[in-house]
Amino acid sequence: MFLVCGCIPESFGGHYRVTVDPAKLLIACEEPASAAILVVRGGTIKRNELMPQLFHRSANSAARISILAVVILATLGLTVVFGGVRSPNFTNQYLIRNQPIQFSHKHHVGDDGIDCRYCHTSVEVSATAGIPPTRTCMNCHSVLYNNVGYLAPVRESYSTDTSIQWVKVHRLADYVYFNHSIHVNKGIGCSTCHGQVNQMPLMFQANTLQMQWCLDCHRNPEQNLREKKDIFNMDWKPGPDQAEKGKLLAAQYNIRGVRELTSCSTCHR
Amino acid sequence: MNQREFMDEHNHEHHHVQERGELRILSARAGADVAAEAPLAKHALDLAAVRGKLQARAGKQYWRTLEELAEDPHFTELLQREFPRQAPSEWDEGVDRRDFLKLMAASLAFAGLSGCGVPPRENVVPYVKQPEGLVLGKPLFFATVMPFGADAIGLLVESHEGRPTKIEGNPDHPSSLGGTNAFAQASVLDLYDPDRAQLTTNFGDMRSWSQFLDSAQAAAAAIKSTEGAGFRILTGTITSPLLAEEIQGLLKLYPKAKWHQWEPAVSDGGREGAKLAFGRYLNTVYRVEKADVILSLDSDFLAMGPGNVRYMKEFFRRRKLTGPDGEMNRLYVVEPTPTVTGATADHRLPLRASDVELFARALAAKLGLGGGASLPGAEKWIAAVAADLQKHRGSSLVVAGEQQGAEVHALAHAINAALGNSGVTVYQTEPVEAQPVNHLQSITELCADMDAGKVDTLIIFGTNPIYTAPHDFDFATKITKVRNTIRVSTHFDETAEYSQWHIAESHFLETWGDARAFDGTLSVIQPLIAPLYATHSAREVLAAFSDKPGVSDYDALRDRLKAANSGADFEKFWRKTLNDGVVANSAFTPVAGAAKFSADSLPPAKTIPADQLEFIFRPDPSIYDGRFANNGWLQELPKPVTKLVWDNAALVSSKTSEKLDLAHKAASRGGEHGQIYSPVVDVSLSNSKVTAAAWTLPGQADGVVVLPLGYGRTHAGYTGTNRGFNAYAVRVSSALFTATGGTLKKTDAEYSLACTQYHFNMEGRKILASGTLEEYKKNPNFAHEEDEQPDKSVSLYKPQDFPYAPDKPAWAMAIDLSSCNGCNACVVACQSENNIPVVGKDQVMRGREMHWIRIDRYYTHTPSETDGGHSGDPSEYSPALDNPETFFQPVPCQQCENAPCEQVCPVGATVHSSEGLNDMVYNRCIGTRYCSNNCPYKVRRFNFLRFQDWETPQFKLLRNPEVTVRSRGVMEKCTYCVQRISNVRIEAEKQNRAIRDGEIVTACESACPAEAIVFGDQNDPNSRVSKLKAQQRNYTILGELNARPRTTYLAAVRNPNPEMEKA
Secondary structure, three states: OHHHHHHOOHHHHHOEOOEEEOOOOEEEOOOOOOOOOEEEOOEEEOEOOOOOOOOOOHHHHHHHHHHHHHHHHHHHHHHHHHHHHHOHHHHOEOOOOOOOOOOOHHHHHHHOOOOHHHHOOOOOOOOOOOOOOHHHHHHHHOOOOOOOHHHHHHHHHHHHOOOOOEEOOOOOOOOOOOOHHHHHHOOEOHHHHHOOHHHOOOOOEOOOOOHHHHHHHHHOHHHHEOOHHHOOOOOOOOOOOHHHHHHHHHHHHOOOOHHHHOOHHHHOO | OOHHHHHHHHOOOOOEEOOOOOOEEOOHHHHOOOOOOOOEEEEEOOHHHHHHHHHHOOOOEEEOOHHHHOOOHHHHHHHOOOOOOOOOOOOOOOOOHHHHHHHHHHHHHHHHHHOOOOOOOOEEOOOOOOOOOOOOOOOEEEEEEEEEOOEEEEEEEEEEOOEEEEEEEOOOOOOOOOOOOHHHHHHHHHHOOOOOOOOEEEOOEEEOHHHHHHHHHHHHHHHHHOOOOOEEEEEOOOOOHHHHHHHHHHHHHOOOOEEEEOOOOOOOHHHHHHHHHHOOOOEEEEOHHHOOEEEEEOOOOOOOOOOHHHHHHHHHHOOOOOOOOOOOOEEEEEEOOOOHHHHHOOEEEEOOHHHHHHHHHHHHHHOOOOOOOOOOOOHHHHHHHHHHHHHOOOOEEEEEOOOOOHHHHHHHHHHHHHOOOEOOOEEEEOOOOOOOOOHHHHHHHHHHHHHOOOOOEEEEEOOOHHHHOOHHHOHHHHHOOOOEEEEEEOOOOHHHHOOOEEEEEOOOOOOOEEEEOOOOOEEEEOOOOOOOOOOEOHHHHHHHOOOOOOOOHHHHHHHHHHHHOOOOOHHHHHHHHHHHOOOOOOOOOOOOOOOOOOHHHOOOOOOOOOOOOEEEEEOEOOOEOOOOOOOHHHHOOOOOOOOEEOOOOEEEOHHHHHHHOOOOEEEEEOOEEEEEEEEEEEEEEOOEEEEEEEEEOOOOOOOEEEEEOOOOEOOOOOOOEOOOOOHHHHOEOOEOOEEEOOEEEEEEEEEEEEEHHHOOOOOOOOOOOEEEHHHHHHOOOHHHOOOOOOOOOOOOOOHHHOOOOOOOOOEEEEEEHHHOOOOOHHHHHHHHHOOOOOOOHHHHOOOOOOOOOEEEEEEEEOOOHHHOOOOOOOOOOOHHHHOOEEEEEEEOOOOEOOOHHHHHOOOOOEEEOOOOOEEEOOOOOOOOOHHHHOOOOOOOEEOOOOOOOOOOHHHHHHOOOOOOOOOOOOEEOOOOOHHHHHHHHHHHHHOOOOOOOOOOOOHHHHHOOOOOEEEEEOOOOOOHHHHHHHOOOEEOOOHHHOOOEOEEEEOEEEOOOHHHHHO
């Protein structure tokens, strides 16, 4: 009923009696002798001055508010949807995974000062940085902490020749062909994407890894360029002169232009 | 007949399968008139109309199919639709509106959901001990060889974390020089074939390898006691010294044992011809690069037979023109049925296979080698060829065909010797085969022994005699008299059915071994992966019967090489050999001694009356003798000349077709096309019968029926079983390659063939340009006559949208049509590199094959003033139908600068890259197919269904990880192998340098044995592609559309003999 009234212009309200036949779902009106007949969805609306107003005047405000409400709700809904897919709930940003071995980058990188490349050997030459084979762990742990309980899975993996099944933390869509080597060779440091790994007792994803985030940098790489010596420096932060320095570095590294860096085939094949 | 009935016709219900391995034909009813409501329309080809049209035309004309030539209105309709006009009709019943609405409602309801969900949880599984030299994410390449007949093709195999995924040619190997052929490219699919036999069986029951070893050793003891009197080994051609040594060892151990060989698709002519000419079996090697004039006597040396990849390289290196002052070699081909070699020829003479010998005799007589024979009707041709050969003494070459008899080979040797070519363009070496024998004689002896009950133990590998042995030998009956048959094969095939033991054989990418190439070069077969299943090599099986069972292939190979190379630092030698893929300096040295043969010594030639049909047996260009029958890539590969897929057909000439009323009918259903109804014929030959579909082939010699081998297999596997008809069923030992006395009778039934030459037709001007060398010299701009070049500034793009920087690379491709002979290597290479799915015959018949690069076949003919026009009389010789010039044009995505496809994509899934690539972003594509509708080149392929098999575990190993996965509803196309571009660009950028010319090699370019495809940067004036594009021969297809494609073509130039024109 409300909707029917909402759909009929206000001026009609004083002059027409509108009835609804629920059985036929027809809108029917009665008519004084002289009036024209309006046909609405198979029904008729006829003039009838004897009929009192069916709705109170406040129904008009309700109709207006309801239209406004629809707009607001839609906006809210879209905000929730678009915000949602960008939220950590959806992107898994900041999510700490339960790993088979609670490996601490904070300890190995931050405390011991082991270089990233000791384990992630192919980061400078290949698309993938590489997850170290168990043997790399055993290089040290055959001597250090060689009988502590929480390293048992490492020893077991080594002795039974079965891989450790790490849970993937940084996952890109399959249709994205990210290449580590070109980034670290062109002045993008590890921490730009992976965050300050030396302060992560357990690894989590520091950025959204969404296309928007990739493009932010591909459209303006200068903001993140650092010198070669700082690539593996986890504590590097852009200084106040980054804008200037970035331009110089971009020239030095021969960074391709924005048009090249944002061509689809740069990342998709 | 409604559609349901029609579908049933297809789905085996009304099939009558006549005999084992015979053609599955439609019942006669299918050929009946189709009722008005049926969606299928058939239209018969009218050859008389074709002749009529030919008569009326003047000037050079190109056509792809006979229907096109006839300007069939039906064909014109097909031309205007690339894809079916309606949504794909996968339902048997017509879908009514209600069903449609239901589906749409459900689709809409779920469409939004498909994008939802959190990323799946995935594990990272590192190595425990990472292999040395392996960098994750970087493929490794290993050198190996693919043994094939009396040759071995050198390969570099790409391996991703231990999975061989892609075959490339080995530039250091003499039989490859960096090129490959379609067989080699497709061999990686054979490795992952899920139908492969996976274990050892005894009468079909699973057995362990040690059980087999025990049984073999027990048998060996019994064999020893009889000195091997009942012990036989049957193999194909073997060029592996290691395998031969193992067999010879057994023969020494058991002196009465025998080794038989049977290679079905190669005749004994080559061997026996050498014996006639030189007194013993010798191997013949050609130096095609040194020949100015080449005559092929029914030899498809560019695509089949030992050394074909190398010969193709060498041949086309002599056809590269840099300008009008260039020189080319000249090729004459005499052949019964068009092959890729014949299609390349400057002059081609269709002759019946039996007349090729007469031709050779007449030519020998003309050259003064005695014999005094002549071939009526071809005298002028012979005189012109003889004169040309004589003019190029010492730089000419005569090549005899693999399926021709000893006399033709002997005559070729004699002619080469007389022309002073021996030692220059051709030389002889010791046989490459480990033990050359007359194969027919060899298998005849074996059959006699089996029949007499003399054979007790028989080992069979490398050949499939139950399927391929001559029909009159009745191998299947005789083999049952053998007590113990051991079959070693990759599949549980026809012969395995009749064997006690079946040993699953390892693929060549899984075993250690060795093989000799066509020139004797020895190479090591290096495995890329450990056997996927419990498989073993033939050598291991042989060793099981020896006194040293259990020696691994690796040890045996190293021992053999150590013994052959004593003294040198073996480990160093071994590493170098594995790295290079060849044993250095192992090619055979030429054997001295000229051919001692005179045509006078030949007995009088047999002639076949002109009214008799001649049936010839030829290996299929895609699946060879049947060994590749279960390879989906090869089955779906359009055969170079006929463009048929998934089937073979009895090929007849247009005249024979008219006489016997064998014209086919093109069918179409809502714009789907590619299904051709062919009349079914009964072939009665040599006391046997086979039912085949007929196919009319322009350019075939009259009165010749080609029965291609390799089809009609009963135990090939899921892909290859029961496809086409089995030509072996009518092949007898007395007529292995050429048979007469048979009949061909048309039946009322029809069979649907899938032919891709009806797909992706382009309409407009200047699709193919061709001319002769003489025309080219006279008018270097001949390719641009009637060219309409629109103003370059006219563009739908705003200029600032695409400021292609002149100092940045602009990727482009040039395809030299002079060098393309349609061999198909690029098509399979592309399929392998880009994970392109196989769609199956039914989908091909709907025009949905997925090949990103297709090869269009064009026929052409210029009516000359001298041929006097055509009367329309069917018996009259009309070169346009009976011997048209043939051209091939590979068509990948043209990567247009003004790409029409990009303008119409509503979601921006296809856009330009800064380097001019027409990028295809699969994850954005929603499948509207607007792009495809707007593509004038018809190079876009749509995934109507989920064609890719994602479940079969073996296929997961096969895939190239560098390429995006495409699912149903996504458009895909060639991207110039953007993954290769990206990888090279990244390496170059890391080194802060520009990308070098030739550093990026697309898959098609790398596979092409003719070096016809060149990819590079057109902004670099010194790049190979820029130099080609700078030639006047360079033209764009449909240039008048101003799409400005980056792929351009160089007009085909042929080098006909001007004397011949006068002749």
